[in-house]
Amino acid sequence: xxxxxxxxxxxxxLWTAAGAFCLxxxxxxSADFLPQQIKSVVISLLCLAIGLTSLIRAFSKSSTRxxxxxxxDERNRLVRLKTNSLTLNxxxxx
Numbered sequence: 001x002x003x004x005x006x007x008x009x010x011x012x013x014l015w016t017a018a019g020a021f022c023l024x025x026x027x028x029x030s031a032d033f034l035p036q037q038i039k040s041v042v043i044s045l046l047c048l049a050i051g052l053t054s055l056i057r058a059f060s061k062s063s064t065r066x067x068x069x070x071x072x073d074e075r076n077r078l079v080r081l082k083t084n085s086l087t088l089n090x091x092x093x094x
Contacts, residue, residue: 005063012051015047016052016055017051019050022043
């Protein structure tokens with residue numbers, strides 16, 4: 001299997017490892033409070049799902065092409081620049 005998106009593969013491995021570790025910790029050291037236990041398991045499963053999706057997309061040639069097009073889209077770059085500018089302004093005022 002060839003990895004087409006190395007950055008996506010690396011982030012997928014990290015998300016999957018974090019989700020698996022958190023799920024393991026939720027099972028081993030379960031909390032006494034049931035809603036907190038359910039919330040922890042749901043968040044762990046969400047991290048695991050994000051990681052597995054990113055891993056699968058890293059091995060797909062067409063998904064990698066879609067990710068690169070989405071990354072280089074002018075609208076997305078403009079939104080990212082404006083968000084970074086706004087964040088810097090807010091931190092400067094604080």
